[in-house]
Amino acid sequence: MSAYVFHVLIMVSIFAILSLSLNIIVGFAGLVSLGHAAFFGIGAYASGLMMIRGMGFVPALFLAGLCTAALGVALALPALRVKDDYLAIVTLGFGIIVVMVLMNLEVTGGPDGLVGIPPAALLGTPLYSKPGFLALTLGFLLVMILSVYALKQSRIGRAWAAIRDNDVTAMFMGINIYYYKMLAFIVSSFWAGLAGSLYAHYTAYINPQTFGMHTSIQILSMVVLGGIGSITGSLLGAALLVVLPEILRPLADYQDIFYGALLVTMMVFRPQGIMGRVKITEIFGKK
Amino acid sequence: MFFQQLVNGLVSGCVYALIALGYTMIFGILGIVNFAQGEIYMFGAFGAVTVYAATGSLALAILAGLGAACLVGVLLERFAFRPLRGTHPLVPLISAIGASILLSSLARFFFGPEDRPFPHEFSAATYTVFSAHITGMQLTIMGISAALMTALWLFLTMSRHGKAIQAVAMDSDAARLSGINVNRAYVATFLSGSALSGVAGMLMAVYYNATSPTMGLLPGLKAFSAAILGGVGSIPGAIIGGLVLGVAENLGAAYLSSNFKDAFAFIALVLVLIIRPRGIMGQRK
Amino acid sequence: MLRLSNIHTYYGNIHAVKGVSIHVNPGEIVALIGGNGAGKSTILRTISGILKPASGTIHFGSDDITSLGPESILRTGIGHVPEGRRLFKGLTVRDNLILGAYSRRDRDRIDDDIDAMERLFPILKKRKGQIAGTLSGGEQQMLAMARAMMARPGVLLLDEPSMGLAPIITAQIYAQIKALNLGEGLSMLLVEQNARLALNLAHRGYVVETGRIVMEGTTGELRESNEIQRAYLGKGYREVWE
Numbered sequence: 001m002s003a004y005v006f007h008v009l010i011m012v013s014i015f016a017i018l019s020l021s022l023n024i025i026v027g028f029a030g031l032v033s034l035g036h037a038a039f040f041g042i043g044a045y046a047s048g049l050m051m052i053r054g055m056g057f058v059p060a061l062f063l064a065g066l067c068t069a070a071l072g073v074a075l076a077l078p079a080l081r082v083k084d085d086y087l088a089i090v091t092l093g094f095g096i097i098v099v100m101v102l103m104n105l106e107v108t109g110g111p112d113g114l115v116g117i118p119p120a121a122l123l124g125t126p127l128y129s130k131p132g133f134l135a136l137t138l139g140f141l142l143v144m145i146l147s148v149y150a151l152k153q154s155r156i157g158r159a160w161a162a163i164r165d166n167d168v169t170a171m172f173m174g175i176n177i178y179y180y181k182m183l184a185f186i187v188s189s190f191w192a193g194l195a196g197s198l199y200a201h202y203t204a205y206i207n208p209q210t211f212g213m214h215t216s217i218q219i220l221s222m223v224v225l226g227g228i229g230s231i232t233g234s235l236l237g238a239a240l241l242v243v244l245p246e247i248l249r250p251l252a253d254y255q256d257i258f259y260g261a262l263l264v265t266m267m268v269f270r271p272q273g274i275m276g277r278v279k280i281t282e283i284f285g286k287k
Numbered sequence: 288m289f290f291q292q293l294v295n296g297l298v299s300g301c302v303y304a305l306i307a308l309g310y311t312m313i314f315g316i317l318g319i320v321n322f323a324q325g326e327i328y329m330f331g332a333f334g335a336v337t338v339y340a341a342t343g344s345l346a347l348a349i350l351a352g353l354g355a356a357c358l359v360g361v362l363l364e365r366f367a368f369r370p371l372r373g374t375h376p377l378v379p380l381i382s383a384i385g386a387s388i389l390l391s392s393l394a395r396f397f398f399g400p401e402d403r404p405f406p407h408e409f410s411a412a413t414y415t416v417f418s419a420h421i422t423g424m425q426l427t428i429m430g431i432s433a434a435l436m437t438a439l440w441l442f443l444t445m446s447r448h449g450k451a452i453q454a455v456a457m458d459s460d461a462a463r464l465s466g467i468n469v470n471r472a473y474v475a476t477f478l479s480g481s482a483l484s485g486v487a488g489m490l491m492a493v494y495y496n497a498t499s500p501t502m503g504l505l506p507g508l509k510a511f512s513a514a515i516l517g518g519v520g521s522i523p524g525a526i527i528g529g530l531v532l533g534v535a536e537n538l539g540a541a542y543l544s545s546n547f548k549d550a551f552a553f554i555a556l557v558l559v560l561i562i563r564p565r566g567i568m569g570q571r572k
Numbered sequence: 573m574l575r576l577s578n579i580h581t582y583y584g585n586i587h588a589v590k591g592v593s594i595h596v597n598p599g600e601i602v603a604l605i606g607g608n609g610a611g612k613s614t615i616l617r618t619i620s621g622i623l624k625p626a627s628g629t630i631h632f633g634s635d636d637i638t639s640l641g642p643e644s645i646l647r648t649g650i651g652h653v654p655e656g657r658r659l660f661k662g663l664t665v666r667d668n669l670i671l672g673a674y675s676r677r678d679r680d681r682i683d684d685d686i687d688a689m690e691r692l693f694p695i696l697k698k699r700k701g702q703i704a705g706t707l708s709g710g711e712q713q714m715l716a717m718a719r720a721m722m723a724r725p726g727v728l729l730l731d732e733p734s735m736g737l738a739p740i741i742t743a744q745i746y747a748q749i750k751a752l753n754l755g756e757g758l759s760m761l762l763v764e765q766n767a768r769l770a771l772n773l774a775h776r777g778y779v780v781e782t783g784r785i786v787m788e789g790t791t792g793e794l795r796e797s798n799e800i801q802r803a804y805l806g807k808g809y810r811e812v813w814e
Contacts, residue, residue: 026377030375030377032377032380034384078557078560078561079557081560081561082560083376085314085319085320085376085380085519086515086519086560088320088322088380088384089320089508089511089512089515089556090553090556090557090560092508093508093512093552093553093556093557094553096508096549096550096553097550097553097554100546100547100549100550104546104547213504217384217388220381220384224381228377253395253396254392254396255392256388256389256391256392256395257389257392257393257396259385259388259389259392260385260386260387260388260389260390260391260392261385261389262385263381263382263384263385263386263388263389264366264367264382264385264386264389266381266385267367267371267378267379267381267382267385268366268367268370268371268382271374271375271378447670447671447674450663450667450670450671451671451674453660453662453663454660454663454671457660457661457662457663458658458659458660458661460622460654460658461654461658461659461660462660462671463621463622463641463642463643464620464622464642464646464651464652464654464658464720465646465671465672465674465675465719465720465723466642466643466646466647466674466675466676466723467643467671467674467675468641468643
């Protein structure tokens, strides 16, 4: 396989981690986030900065995840006081503020971004080869799929489902909805941070534009296309929306027309997404 | 300095308020947020700029701008929102986001990514009030905004059709039983909201002498923040929210940091939501 | 005058009305009685077009109104006072009345009709400029009826006019309903959980159970029926009646 194919596969697996992580917020807990790329960016910058300052890859990776999760808490504290459209705008505003901060801080390199991020290294050996890095991202993806699946089946997953279907009823059932919504943000932002770290060490160069609204919308499109709440759907959505633009590269200028039309037509004709099942149809169909 | 920033803030506040009125009316009647309101604003500006460049007539340009904004608004209602009535709130939300991306990318496709000037010369006269310099254009913006807000208020509270729109917002089934055609009320709401946004777009296109496919993004988001700030669904709230936001943003940029000018709107929003989740004028349901 | 033939209506996935055939003659008050969730309100909502029947036909006079929307049905002459009044609570009493006449083309006569409603319900004249949401329950019911009357209907569908009202207010409302029937010759289809009230007022009645008509007759016949006495009128009723 050519290096190009490996590159595409690596991007697919990084975006699969991102779309799965957003699916925790949107699909499992029924919340909405339009600033998900900001978490991706925080993870990338945190990990990049720590490694540039000499930290090892593995601690930097996990610290980046934790930093991002901490920021997830910082966002969720005010954001979870509101619902639906309000939450959408708060998360969107958060995304814009994060990009603005990255643009204006000296330590993040301003609009030029971070250059010369060291590559990922395991047991002291840097991973220069694409197949090696793909194995690493796929490994993370696999761990994530298993843990997200377990989470979905657990008590926590059932609490999320209850909140998603009707948060008032969930509250009367004795579910601490604030706690569970917060948990969704924490888990989700942690994984998005890890994805950011992987991305930073893969590309070695990051700039604020990568983590703006466009990417947030792209990740959301993956979740929606695959099917809100479906794990396989998120994976499929990520694969399609990374591979399709590569195939349609000559049409790159029209990419956003495609995303926009995709979101509208999916909502109008098949809100449950490609992989949506009957149960999700009911939830997202007529109320 | 302070008065100057106050005036500048009121001018952008007027524009935010015009767009916020569209958000708040549509939310009031349909319970959905039209995330594409900023794109309606942008299409209003492009309609006017394109026709002005072709004909040189300001009157035709204004008509074209209004027409473009209203057309986009009505199409949105018909194809992106009407089929989704009664679904989970996430569904129209995502549809609206999609519509917003679609519209701005279509504009880039048709008009190109570069800024387009609005080559009309307006009076360069300035007036000095309390050491603040106010240009003729700024006065025009404030005057037109105030007139439109008054007209909207009169329409909604005095006219039969305006009251019918209010009735649909309060109880759509009861409105239908009173013989009010709710679809017509929705279209009328989208039309008036779009017209206001279209006017805002044209005013800004002249004010900054620039029109671009992404020009609607930030004003749209800020106007939405303004609508929330004032209490979504409240007409006076949208106006107050818009003005407060415009002033806060300009003062913040002048006295705190101009790099973060665009962030103040969202910081203000987050603060308001923490202190008063229903907004300044918001009421309990 | 108003005739439903074999109407089936679904409410979401629930088959709420299962083959109902009823009719209302000119000048007649017809009561639909039955327990909670029997499908009475669904029948009214189907007539006025808020819900679409899955099958069956609805005729009003010689018109087939089965497939019309609520605005057109109102224009043919069927007014609906919905359950729970459903006023435009943020608007004034007068605005509510004006909107009641929204479908009419003879605008110049609306003011006369508002006067007529204020004669019929004098309290509404006093409350004219008040916001509808601040009225008492009884006043709200009167306003809801007056609002529906503003469209000059030939048949009025009344859904639970006594709901949540004190007995003395209910008696007043029922007297006004009777006056509308006698004075204006208005036909009515009345849905009521309080069977005793409904059977005292109406000329004929239908008993609805789980979406079907299980019994029909003049109110005298219904009152005499053992089943009705047991199920809807209660033991105490017999003592009061005899």
